[in-house]
Amino acid sequence: MSIPAKQKTLFLPAVQGVMTVQVNDVPKPGPDDLLIKIEAAALNPVDWKIIEIGLFLDKYPAVLGLDGAGTVVAVGTNVTDFKIGDRVYLPDSVSFDEGATISICAATAGIGLYKKDDSGDSAGLTAPWEDGGRTAYAGKPAVVLGGSASVGQYALQFLRLSGFSPIITTVSPRNTEFVKAVGATHILDRSLPAETLQAEITKLAGGPVEVVYDAISTKENQDLAYDVVSPHGSLVLVLHEVIDAAKKTGDKKPTVVFARGGLAYPQNMHFSVGFVKELSKLLEAGSFKPNVFEVLPGGLNAVAGGLERLEAGTVSARKLVIRPQETA
Numbered sequence: 001m002s003i004p005a006k007q008k009t010l011f012l013p014a015v016q017g018v019m020t021v022q023v024n025d026v027p028k029p030g031p032d033d034l035l036i037k038i039e040a041a042a043l044n045p046v047d048w049k050i051i052e053i054g055l056f057l058d059k060y061p062a063v064l065g066l067d068g069a070g071t072v073v074a075v076g077t078n079v080t081d082f083k084i085g086d087r088v089y090l091p092d093s094v095s096f097d098e099g100a101t102i103s104i105c106a107a108t109a110g111i112g113l114y115k116k117d118d119s120g121d122s123a124g125l126t127a128p129w130e131d132g133g134r135t136a137y138a139g140k141p142a143v144v145l146g147g148s149a150s151v152g153q154y155a156l157q158f159l160r161l162s163g164f165s166p167i168i169t170t171v172s173p174r175n176t177e178f179v180k181a182v183g184a185t186h187i188l189d190r191s192l193p194a195e196t197l198q199a200e201i202t203k204l205a206g207g208p209v210e211v212v213y214d215a216i217s218t219k220e221n222q223d224l225a226y227d228v229v230s231p232h233g234s235l236v237l238v239l240h241e242v243i244d245a246a247k248k249t250g251d252k253k254p255t256v257v258f259a260r261g262g263l264a265y266p267q268n269m270h271f272s273v274g275f276v277k278e279l280s281k282l283l284e285a286g287s288f289k290p291n292v293f294e295v296l297p298g299g300l301n302a303v304a305g306g307l308e309r310l311e312a313g314t315v316s317a318r319k320l321v322i323r324p325q326e327t328a
């Protein structure tokens with residue numbers, strides 16, 4: 001296909017600035033790069049945090065966005081694994097809109113649970129695609145705090161594939177049936193007091209829990225997660241650890257990790273290469289499902305409104321997706 005010389009781009013001019021659509025040059029891929037025509041992109045809570053705090057950015061104007069799906073239109077001279085026309089990184093059975101929901105959130109779940117190295121950001125469990133991985137944890141309880149969240153849905157699915165049982169999660173009651181279909185076996189109302197949630201989780205699990213994935217990681221959730229994890233269990237967080245220091249006494253010494261879902265982060269690269277291949281196989285087999293999504297009309301012009309909804313906490317059990325090619 002012919003590559004246009006220009007494209008519409010959503011620029012952030014400065015920290016806390018107003019994003020605007022401008023026309024700029026289509027970049028040329030470097031020797032190790034792919035040029036991808038993005039058909040769908042998903043919004044993440046971190047996008048509004050980046051705009052407000054300037055997180056991760058040292059140069060402006062900046063182009064944001066962590067999740068995209070599309071087709072390879074040019075490859076760098078060193079690239080051998082991809083060719084023009086490849087869908088990145090999707091089997092044919094997955095639409096671009098669905099694909100956009102997958103990358104960083106599924107990676108945050110997968111890396112937090114299954115990466116094995118010394119970077120200290122994973123529980124290091126045996127993955128479902130490894131030998132014995134589908135049965136290694138049969139009959140062991142696991143907890144996902146926030147199972148209806150984008151990351152939470154993927155954590156539930158991985159834990160189900162790993163054979164954990166029961167799998168207990170916390171959501172708003174309206175999402176009870178939704179998270180059951182995703183993989184949870186027991187659902188608790190997330191608005192219950194922390195002591196009640198702790199007692200209910202411990203009762204359902206039959207004691208302290210070996211693997212707890214806190215897909216929300218507010219201070220309140222982290223403290224609850226710490227209270228229910230077993231003394232030598234694993235607790236995976238998605239934000240920096242802020243657990244009450246007074247809790248960390250005695251013989252209780254769980255492994256507490258902060259998972260970072262950037263597939264291309266240097267500490268994740270080795271894991272990521274195999275992970276995306278295994279995830280594609282699971283998606284193709286239908287044993288792993290993309291997030292439910294809502295397409296926002298208006299292309300790039302819809303991003304600001306979508307991020308406002310994420311910041312206001314009014315998005316429930318769905319990923320917000322835009323189609324940049326629809327930008328007027």
Ligand SMILES: NC(=O)c1ccc[n+]([C@@H]2O[C@H](COP(=O)([O-])OP(=O)(O)OC[C@H]3O[C@@H](n4cnc5c(N)ncnc54)[C@H](OP(=O)(O)O)[C@@H]3O)[C@@H](O)[C@H]2O)c1
Nearest residue numbers: 045046108146148149150151171172238259260261316317
């Ligand atoms: N470390 C990383 O690399 C990484 C990657 C991705 C995301 N994150 C972070 O992970 C967090 C979640 O991201 P996301 O994209 O998964 O969010 P999201 O899907 O936009 O979150 C919305 C969901 O959160 C649930 N929720 C909110 N507060 C809750 C609580 N106290 N307990 C249980 N559920 C709660 C809501 O559940 P109900 O509607 O059922 O109430 C809703 O379904 C964000 O802080 C994000 O920045 C980190």
